[in-house]
Each structure stands twice: as structure tokens, then as C-alpha cells.
Amino acid sequence: MRYDGAMTEPVPWLDARERAAWLRLAAMVELLPGTLSQQLERDADLSHFEYYVLAMLSEAPDRTLAMSALAQRTNATLPRLSHVVRRLENRGLVERSGCPTDRRVTMAHLTPAGWDLVVDTAPGHVRHVRSLILDGLTSEQVDQLHEITAAILDRIDPRGCMVDFYTDPADTAGGTAAADGAPEAKTA
Amino acid sequence: MRYDGAMTEPVPWLDARERAAWLRLAAMVELLPGTLSQQLERDADLSHFEYYVLAMLSEAPDRTLAMSALAQRTNATLPRLSHVVRRLENRGLVERSGCPTDRRVTMAHLTPAGWDLVVDTAPGHVRHVRSLILDGLTSEQVDQLHEITAAILDRIDPRGCMVDFYTDPADTAGGTAAADGAPEAKTA
DNA sequence: GCGCATTGGTTGACACTTCAACCACTGCGG
DNA sequence: CCGCAGTGGTTGAAGTGTCAACCAATGCGC
Incomplete structure (x- = not known):
């Protein structure tokens, strides 16, 4: 399993600037998830990922999304999402139902309780991110x-799956009032 | 556990620019660890964190570090590090031994096999990071x-624990040839 | 209309992280 | 020199993510 004994190509080592930038990036990537989840766990017993799932649903039309669409928006694998949604469903925050037009598809829907939780949690989370x-x-x-x-x-993500949903200049004017996709209060 | 029912202070919502930057950062933080680990797992059966542990040891004087010092350099909690080092020890990449001067302390030492693995793995990892x-x-x-x-x-990390070890301008001149702390080949 | 590859999703086993409890040791106050 | 708080580290249990296997449904080729 060794990389490649012979010196095939000279390795382009990192210089001091690159190394410093990379080490900090790595540290941030290591530390940020835990820090984000702490505040949400304290305030709403939600991991950051769980909040993200609820938030994305809260912004979707009819507060409903197919599992695979939700997985894209949350940067999750389908198995991971499936486990998490099951837990959220057990807590009454989300409901699953079959899709009539394509019976392979499972729709995830945010319940009123889930909506309320997002609405209550979003301000604190936004403050924390800020x-x-x-x-x-x-x-x-x-x-x-x-x-x-x-x-x-x-x-990292050649298919650019996620991420570009809310980049469309459509609402740049209005100023979307959301972090991680907080619910748009006006539409409530 | 609701955040705070009443409107205490107006929530400073994110505007479109902030929101876009934040969503991308969150996506990156979610996606990067897996991507980093994949390459290392394929080439050396090491997670990124395990590699990081070995790399930090490889740079330490005598290739040895106290557990708590190692935990700081790797942004890890002590329990996490303890589990990981036990696995690495079982694979013969690391050895633990007591510290004679303070018998609470455990020293972790990189074995020759561990050193070889880091040396072989570093070039590919640097290329990947690049x-x-x-x-x-x-x-x-x-x-x-x-x-x-x-x-x-x-x-995130007020104590700035880690991160600032290799920022000292001492070696800025020499140009440290390391990513994540690859071994300094000259000292081998 | 019958295969058959592909898509959408779930499940169970395994691996890893976290958390709380715990032990051993140090060093300080009396 | 004793008591005790604080430090360094390990352990086991519980929760979460990952992977491979699997099932159901679709839709395309023929």
C-alpha cells in the first residue's frame, strides 16, 4: 500500500505560505462542525445537520422535498439522510409519504411542529453564525x-450538486433573510 | 428548549452576499473531510486524522510527543486521540510509554514502520491537497x-491551541517542505 | 409485453466520535 | 506529612456516519 517507492515526479512541496493557509483550513474544518452543533444542541436538541435538513424543508414549496433532492441540498449521502429523517420523524418534526406519480420516491414534509422549531431556532442560529x-x-x-x-x-464536488440553489440573482434584490435557509417568515 | 419566544432584539439576518458565502463555507466543511480521507484510505488505509497524528509525530523532536500535546496539534479531544492511538499502536505504527518525570503523562512515539508509512504517503497527500x-x-x-x-x-478556538506552531517566522526562510506536516526528509 | 439496467430509497453491520465516569498521579495548603 | 483539588489519560456505552447489500419501481430496447 506504499505510495510509490520510486521518485516518479518531483513532489511540489508546500511553501510556508501555502502550508500555513492549509493547516489553518484543516483546523477550521475539524473544529467548525462541533462548534456549530453545540449551540443548536443546547437550544433545540438538534445537530447542525438536522437543523440544516429542517431549514431546507422549511424553504421548499409546500415544505416538502423528495429525499434525493433534500440530500443534494444538504450535501448528504442518501443513507445518512434516511437515518436522520427517520429520527426526525420519530420526534414528530417531519413526515414521510410516498409520491403518487413515481412510487420509488419518498417525500419528506415538515410538520407544523417542525416548522415551529425552525422558526424558534433560526434567530439564535443566525446570531451564532454571525x-x-x-x-x-x-x-x-x-x-x-x-x-x-x-x-x-x-x-471537491465536481457536480456542484448543492450550493448553487440560492445563488440565482432572482432574490439578490429582496435580500433573502436566511442563514442555512431560515424560514421566510413572510410566507408563513 | 425554544430559543426565546419574545422578540428581544431584532435578528441581524444575513444578506445575499453573507448567505452565499456562509452556505458555501458550510458545504465545504461538510464535504472536505470525506474527500481528504478517501485518498489516504486508498493509498495507506489511513483516515485524514490518523495521517495527521502520524505527521505531527514525525515532525516532533525524537518523533515523540505527550498525548495532550499531540491532541492540541491535531485539534482533537483526548478521548478521541486515545482511541486512535490505540488503533495505530495495534498496527505497529506508534508506541506508547510512560514518562519518567511525570508519571501521569503518556508519551506517543512514532515507530520506524510509522515513519516509513508517513514518508511514503506524504507525497501523494501533498499532491492531493494541492x-x-x-x-x-x-x-x-x-x-x-x-x-x-x-x-x-x-x-472558534479562543485559546488558539493548535495552529500557531508552525507560524513562527523561524523557518520561513528555509521553506518547510511539509503539508499537514510531512516529515522533513533532511533530518531523516 | 418481456427482460434488464438504472434510479430512489431503506436497512443492518461496522467504525468512529462523544460523553461521562473513572483512575493515577501531582502539587499545594495546612 | 496528610488531605484534596486539579491534571493527564483511559475506558465503556451510546449516538452517528459509512458502506454494502438489498428491494421496489421505472423505463428503455426489442
């Missing part, structure tokens, strides 16, 4: 972060 | 990434 990420960055850095993450995602 | 992250960014963006991640880490 205080962790955005408050420490200048306006230029937010734009830079946007560009950089877009570039990296292109290479 | 192709995933750095090749898609301009030189300016690498610096921006450095600044942005530093700012975020300040807020």
Missing part, C-alpha cells in the same frame, strides 16, 4: 471567502 | 484564505 464567522471578517473578506469556497467546491 | 485546494486559487487568494481562517479560528 458571531463565529461574519463578525470577524471585513466586507471584502466575506466576498473573498465566497470566491475561495466556490473555487474549492468546484474541485 | 489539486483540491491550492491549484484552484490564485496566490492572493491563498493569502486571503490564510487571513480569513485565522480570523475564524480566533473565534
